[in-house]
Amino acid sequence: MARRTTTPPPDVPEKIVDIDVSDEMRGSFLEYAYSVIYSRALPDARDGLKPVQRRILFGMSEMGLRPDRGHVKSSRVVGDVMGKYHPHGDTAIYDALVRMAQPFSLRLPLVDGHGNFGSLDDGPAAMRYTECRLAQSALLMTASLDEDVVDMAPNYDGRENEPVVLPAAIPNLLVNGASGIAVGMATNIAPHNLVEVVAAARHLIAHPKATLDDLMGFVPGPDLPSGGRIIGLDGVREAYETGRGAFRVRATAHVESVTPRRKGIVVTELPYNVGPEKVIQRIKEAVDAKKLTGIAAVDDFSDMESGLRLVIEVKNGFVPEAVLEQLYALTPMEDSFNINAVSLVEGQPRTLGLKDMLEVFVAHRLDVVRRRSLYRRRKAEERLHLVDGLLVAILDIDEVIALIRSSDDSAAAKVRLIQVFDLSDAQATYILEMPLRRLTKFSRLELESERDELRARIAELTEILDDEKRLRRVVSDELAAVAKEHGTPRRTVLLEGSGAPTKAAAVPLEVADDPCVVLMSSTGLLARTTDDRELPADGERGAHDVISAAVRTTARGHVGLVTSTGRVLRLPVLEMPTLPPTHGAPSLAGGVPLGALVELDKGEQPVGLCSVTGEGPGLALGTAGGVVKRVAPDVPSSSDQWSVIRLDDGDRVVGAVELTTGDEELVFVTTDAQLLHFPASAVRPQGRPAGGMAGVRLDDSARVLWFGAVDPAREAVVVTAAGSTSALPGTSGATVKVTPFSEYPGKGRATGGVRAQRFLKGEDTLLVAWVGPAPARAATPQGGPAPLPPIDPRRDGSGLPTSKPVAAVGGPLEPGGPRPATPAAPEPSA
Template identity: 40%
Template sequence: MSVGEKIIQINIEEQMKSAYIDYSMSVIVSRALPDVRDGLKPVHRRVLYGMNELGVFSNRAYKKSARIVGEVLGKYHPHGDSSVYYAMVRMAQNWSLRYPLIDGQGNYGSVDGDSPAAMRYTEARLAKIAEVTLSDLDKNTVDFQPNFDESLGEPTVLPTRIPTLLINGASGIAVGMATNMPPHNLTDVIKATKAYISNNDISIEELIDIVKAPDFPTGGIIYGTEGAKEAFRTGRGKVVMRSKSHIELSSNGREKIIITEIPYLVNKAELIMKVAELVNEKKVDGISNINDESDRNGMRIVIDVKKDAISNVVLNKLYKFTPLQSSFSINNIALVKGRPKLLNLHELISNFVDHRHEVVTRRTQFELEQAEKKAHILKGLIVAIDHLDQVIKLIRGSKTPQEAKDGLISNFELDELQAKAILDMRLQKLTGLERDKLFASYEEISKLIDSLKEILASKEIRMGIICDELDEANTTFGDERKSEIVLSSSEFNPEDFYADDEMVITISKMGYIKRTPLVDFRTQSRGGVGSKGSSTRDEDHIEHMFVCTMHNTILLFTQGGRCHWLKVYEIPEGTKASKGRAIQNVINIESNDPIKAYINVKTLKDEDYINNHFIVMCTKQGVIKKTSLEAYSRPRQNGVNAISIRENDELLEARLTNGSDDIMMAVRTGKAIRFNETKLRSMGRTASGVRGITLGENNDQVVGMICVSPDSNENILVVSESGYGKVSKLEDYRITNRGGKGVKTLNVTDKTGVLVAIKSTIDSDDLMILTSAGVAIRLPISDIRITGRNAQGVKLINLRNEDSIASVDVVPSSEVEEELKENNDEATSIAGAALIEETVIETSEVEDISSDNNIEIVDDAEVIEETNVVETPEEEDDSSDNNDEDNSINGQQTLDFGF
């Protein structure tokens, strides 16, 4: 250690952190990322500026690349010569840049991946479009900074007139981040920029309508636009690219696949080798030969297809296994005010316009200063000419130039610059013609000064100048798109392929689901025995049935409290007697978590709709919960938790409400409670809920919940386990607070069995009932008389043996077909004669009959027994009802009702 030196103890961890941060920031700011204003990295900017200083313009002779590289290395970019040369080479390759900035002469490589010749062999000059990026550089439009040795200055950014970052893109890997920006069409970008200038609040969607997708220099096909739109919106996305191809027929009658354009950044030679490898490895069949016939006129890759092969099948396999289809991952990171930032399309354009506005402002200010200096000199010359004799006399009488200058300043109120200009003025300026020119020049410069001041005073005028310069650039360099845009199959709306027809959705106890057109169902009268509607296993039965349309979205709620989404057209269609498909094969649902409830919504994309509607759920133990529909508007493949289910409980119902409906809950013992939805506060998606009704004894549980508008004309339908049911008015149930025991809704006896369902109906509805054996019946609600709350009801369906009600649903009535009307008249006449031939078919036998046999199930046309309504004493909270009885229906009709 030398004398006077000492060792300073430092923390190596802190030193490593500091050194690494300095290094990473140097890479980010000074090497890898482009500036959002001119779209250039430092090396590219220095190459263009160096060529500008050398005077290698587009209208001059080429210069050796080594000379240009030496200029840049020696003055601005103290790094390896290869880094500068290869950056310059890339700016000259028309398959790398959409609009090359350098005009190269010599071997600059090829799309096959060939390396360029050494820089001593190649020559270059600025492309004309590069001169547009450098224009006005000498008018104080941008800031300059010292070069690496502070001997010269270099621009911190170029005053480009066109959005270079968007039209040419950029790629680079920094420390901890990277950028990968695709090129775009100049005409599209300029149109979008002008649209932004016209309306700074323009939405990204409106900009996307102008700049629909990237435009690659190698052409090809952009397969689908969703990835590009996502990148325009967020700054990140993925664009799928395909080669452009067509099928030709050779002279021997065999087909050929001709590839004329390939995806961006794909090496053509490696592509051909990849195809050959796949053919040799037997991974792609149907190809007999592949040949590269590309020349200076364009690309042409010829793939000969075997005689027995299908060209389109072969091409699709090549798309799958080779770079003929590849993707470009977009990551729009650029430097904004020296900091890296992820940018969307709106931000990219706005930053360029802000930069361009600053350039125009500084250029105008510079021109104004120069014009004012010139006008000042002209004004002094005019003063001299107006007093020409005195000026000449003063000059001739002065012993020295300084004395003459001082005399001019003192006698004619001139400054030093004006006096110097007068002394430097040539004698020819004193002629009459030159004097006239002098006055004209002063008048012209005065007008220019007024114009420049007007520009500086109005931002609108400055923006108009920017638009005019963009139009000029578009006229000079604008061209048609090279990359064709084709929508991918995933971007076609599946709803466009399906009519919005009404469908009946059925879900069985064991989890089989299907959809069947509603028109396949036929109507019977009350008390019929129904017809075989769905083939199920012996231990299975239909549990859910509801009506919707093909374009609807179904929210499925499982017993365990999870919500799944399913489009109706995604549900497999089945015949009336088919079992359907296991729901696990349709949605991602666990086998031990069956579907318990559903909600049918028209759309989940209407913000106003989803924010003003709610989902109300109840469980078997009387828990109820309300959550905004918005919480369920973002479908997920595996579903989401809809409610936290407590121990020994399960989800029973889920209903869609508008925030002001009345809610009714019914229990097995025949009681129901009614309270307004406003008594129930909205909760989060995973909340467990609050008490909705107090259960009775003897294992009581909730059997159903309905939500009705307080002003609706809907009635309340209840159905018992043994097939009894009745309709009563909504106003018969008084409104109470939630959590009470409720009032009687059905007189439960051994004959009726416990309550199994509660529904809201109108007279024009039909009632559909399914039994555990899979037998279905559909009858008009209008056939059921309206009775009081305390009645037992009437028999809705005759149950065989130990059969019981499995599912009850209310569906809209439909018009009966002409064929149905004829059958209905015929059946009515037969029933009126009280003679119908009895066909006895056991339930177990019916379940084994194929739907193809089309066998009609017919039972005795018995007269439905009268049900005597017996009043019972009211329990707490109940109000008395009048005795009522239901009239029997004679002339029973039984029609073929398929399910």
């Protein structure tokens, strides 16, 4: 028990009233709770608006801020609304106005904002800096307000009137959703697609007893402004049935090559109300806490043109799909949405399912159209009444004029008009106020036409009011027109599932150290296959340039790149992209350029690949000066680069091939079209610092064009292309010749070879040479296919012209054996 003391006027004794504290608190709290629930926090189920939102739209409509007018300062709107309708502070009004202008908050924005209205991560600019006007869709919410379609009530001080509810020609509660926290209750309704909701409402208009399953055939689930993917529809159905439910929203992401060396996860859509900065912050926290691994960098490339683009770079050695599953589990890239569909129905908070919300909206629209029809019929009848009086007056216009002129005043003239022509008070008043210019022949025709139109309009409105089916059809047709004008395609993808939070990744997080083959193309692209069985078989063709080198290794291992200066550079296999599975020859179109992995010196060129395991018969090298060397399998374990041959001044390596058995035939092809081959066993292995030994005897002006190895157990061919040394690059009409390798007899090491192609007039050098397993395949300088002539059995015959220049030649890899294809070394420019 407590005492309340009141201060009385002078000479009046003090009065103390004993009150019960619990009763006082209960009463005051209930009044406060009712005020918050009814006047601030919960939307009305009919128009889907909270009082502040309704007052903003009504106030802007009264100010004439239509879409075809200019924008005005937001502070002007906030001040007008606060002064006339919503005395709860400018902050609350401006926050509500901003949200109605944000396309990422509402599925169908109601305010057209100009300026910085914020983002998911940043707030808007102050109201003095932004401008606004009604959006086109807002006109549907306020249409026909002047036709007595809704009840009006006094504002907070009784000086103005405001609508209790807006006419709302769109089902705004479902389309834009709602969220709010009241006292003892809250609401959270997801946005939906306008076209789908209108289709369901029209079905309900035509079939009032439709079931929830029938309506869900039109509205399968929410359609969020941010897109994304809804995982698990059981919670959606529960929410549509009971008004309460939950579902999970997952970001839309895909894996792509973000740099030539690395894969990345590109996020284009995030869950509702989740911004990229929030995701980036959670990723950094998870990485720092070592809960999330495999992330190299996170960059936000979002802009106004391309929209959201969050790039998450994945470290080499990690499976991007597994990292993505980690991101779903540990960051807001997968989030839950709890539906609690509480709204006001006849002033009382109720939890509504999908059918309930549609029924409330349809009933509201039926009432709006009915009241609008009554208003329009009443106005049409009033106008028809005046038109009938005018027609009577025009028929006897002379008598009317005489009667008016003979009357003492307007009151007497009105009385005499009523008595003489049997008019009503309104008709007589209208005739007296009519200007003389209306008293023409054309005025009579216009009045008769207007009378006929009014009668037809009254009949049509009466039919709508008297026939419930016709009324429903009008409402349905108006909704169809709204959907056609303002509808947009669905943004959110619906996926069946349990809706449970993502747990561990279904695939290994790190790349397994599985066997693979590293490939290098003639244009300098590097890639790896995922399986030895994906190597192409004989006669198959790839979609890109020829493969000039290949070496077997493992996914987490290394390979060596042999260069023309005699260096071997260690390359990590993980940094090379994996080729997709193919039934034919692999295409290196998606490979990484060599320059992205290693930096070569000026004039230095790649000539082959080798393993760095230190096993096998070793590496065979051939130089432009005719030197051959077998390098002992001695690989330094701690160096990223090392030398494998000592070169004389002006000499360079033109070919490097890793031997498989040591029984291969080593082959030299010189610029003067001489071919020499001898067993690899004729060359003893040497250490890395050694300079090799004589391989082929050269004439004074000749150089070695190509060096490689051939398996004597396989059918091989020799491909040569002859041209002129004086021709400019790309202008020589080279002739190409393909001959079986068996036509060339073997000779001893350090001897001269046999002629491989006879030069035609104007030809004095070989431009391209290659020896390897058949069938051969040629490529142009740009990497496209180049045709080869048929096989010529003549060892020293001349070549044939080709339609495209040949820059490189390759053959099929060997699926059954570990030996890679042999590269063709191009002649450097002068």
